[in-house]
Amino acid sequence: MAIKNKQLSTVLQKLGPLIGLCIIVLILILSSPNFLTINNILNVFRQVSINALIAFGMTFVILTGGIDLSVGATLALSGALTAGMMSSGLDPITAVIIGLLAGAVMGAVNGLLVTKTNIAPFIATLATMTIYRGLALVYTDGRPITGFNSEFFTMIGGGYFFGVPVPVMITIILFAVLYFILRKTTFGRNVYAIGGNEEASRLSGIKTGRFKIYVYTLTGLLSSLAGIILASRLNSAQANAGTGYELDAIAAVVLGGTSLSGGRGWIVGTLVGALIIGVLNNGLNLMGVSSFYQQVVKGLVILLAVLLDRKKASS
């Protein structure tokens, strides 16, 4: 009986964020006739995909017990690099690949700093956040890069694939891949182990440093992908893109029930968390709530979610 109760409560705990999302959606359907239209729903998904991609990477980093504050700056710098190279005549596919690689390198630098110099992830990525953002400003000279005449590039952010926006498609595919990695591979298992107890993991023969570098690299890569999607959708790349995105990503991870101290959580929760934030933004817009109040509401929702989560965990 006790066992059954326990299983039930862990299931409830995992479903908590989803139930929250359903409640918000229900309220919006009832209060705003424009919410439940195909156009609007696709729009929400498209907006969510950028935060979701970054938050997926953030989930890995947080699961290892780290944090990455540089994701927004990585997004801006790789978006700007990709756009810049295209406007100077480089083939768009090559430009995108270089943009993605640049993101991976920025992530790897974070990983190296965290593992080799033993600087706390918060500090290390706070520093690189400033550096990457600065480099983006230097590269763009503070001006937006616009006007891409590439069908391929426009498709990344604005195209459709069997009626589904391409960014949403990318997000769904990556979600499936990353879910599989976390659940079914030794890599995923090591991520949880390192967050659960890094020293015990190292003494069990896991090359903890190497895996942490992989995880930050993955996050850099996903952030640059988000940056490229954003530049494509806006048809413009600027150095100040993605400011504050790191906080939205962390919020999505936390809303999804992943522990900030590492070792516990799942990526499904992160997806739900990103959807909660996206739906909330969209709904408040539709209801004509001022963007100032929107921030207040978002903050309150995060507080409420974490408090509920803690209550469940302790009961």
Add this chain to the structure above:
Amino acid sequence: MEYLIEMTGIHKSFSSVQVLKNAAFRLKAGEIHALMGENGAGKSTLMKILTGVYKADAGTIKVKGKETAFANPTEAENSGVAIIHQELNIIPKLTVAENMFLGRQLVYGRTGILRDKEMKNKTREYMQRLGVELDPDAVAESLSIGQQQMIEIAKALSKNAEVLIMDEPTAALTDREIESLFQIMNQLRSEGVGIVYISHRMEEIFRMCDEISVLRDGSFLGTEQTASTTVQHIVRLMVGREIGDRYPERRTVIGSERLRVSGLSDGKKLNDISFSVKAGEIVGVAGLMGAGRTEIMRLLFGADKKKKGQVWLDGKVVNISDPASAIQAGIVFVTEDRKHQGLILDMSVRENLSLTNYPFIAGKGIISSGKEQELSEQMIKRFNIRTRDAEQTVKSLSGGNQQKIAIGKWLGKLPKVFIMDEPTRGVDVGAKKEIYSMMNELSEQGVAIIMVSSDLPEVLGVSDRVIVVHEGRIASVLDKTQMNQEAIMHAATGGSSNGH
């Protein structure tokens, strides 16, 4: 007869699992009373009920003849009932004196301004009374576990306790520290303090305690006078069956040299460590706390960086740069601190067992759920791990069962060299014997076993040969004919360089 503590008919359940059934316990003033039982027998729960951590579901508690139920440990302390927990309650970043006075700092009036000097002096006083030299300004994390425990003991003494509960107080102490603790205990006894002594070490209990009460499966089985009972009788009461000799018989064939270590140094504490271990041999490593035994093992395993030295396995030089390469070569290591270094407490039994066994459950990095399930079930059976199922979190298991996982996780494949640092610390008699049997079985299959232990009877009972470490060097190597308590202590305290 007036009792200091009289607990009768105590019942306690946690979420429908009954932990205590009609448990009882009586303590007189001026006695040392052992509370014994296997892990999970309910000793700690009973003491937590006494000190107000938990509430009993039924039963009465009388303190000095008056029926009482403490609401919390502070209330118990104020009434003279203090407990020294097995798990240290020391704050690592604070100094000895700050830890001593945590939560009850001496201040000027009601200002909140600390009377630093006075607290330091008081700390020094209590440490002197314990016979230990500890600088009140030393930061707790820079001290050995034994020294940290001394802070706890001094802290309890400073509260003028009439009832002192000690849960495994000697598990991490050196022999010298144990001796001074015993002296203090004798002194307190003559002052009329009642001491509840929880320990798995029979020698200590029979030496120190006046009476022994035994719990099994949450029930009170009786109180025996130490003078008129035997170890065998107590063990039988505890486990409910004969477990025979404490150390299983060794019938090993010692083979050729498996491991050779030469000139190992870390550039700090360890100097020129050289020794060898043969296949099928169990080598005990003895020495005082802080002598460098654990450090040698960590160096050998690649957990810390070595400065100099070479390691041969089966006659071939192996290059060990990190734990992963040591494991690759066939050297595995059970750490002394299973909670922080051996296990991932929030993970399940299954996941903990999998971590070191990827080759058996994962191909190309993808884990097969079926194989993983099979492996964990097999290991749970093989090592007799008492768990609800493979999905239970390791955190919620008893110490003995956690230790079986910390050991068993290395045995998916037969290692060449098995290093075990304090393999039976905080483990009950039954589980201890299971661990010894496991070691025997492994040595019969040709594994070279190195066992670091502070429990001298254990070192003598299990080892084929003993290496004694003193101040970062190997002070002596004793073979079976030379091994005895005196020779080991002599070498461990820097007596002579060759055990004769």
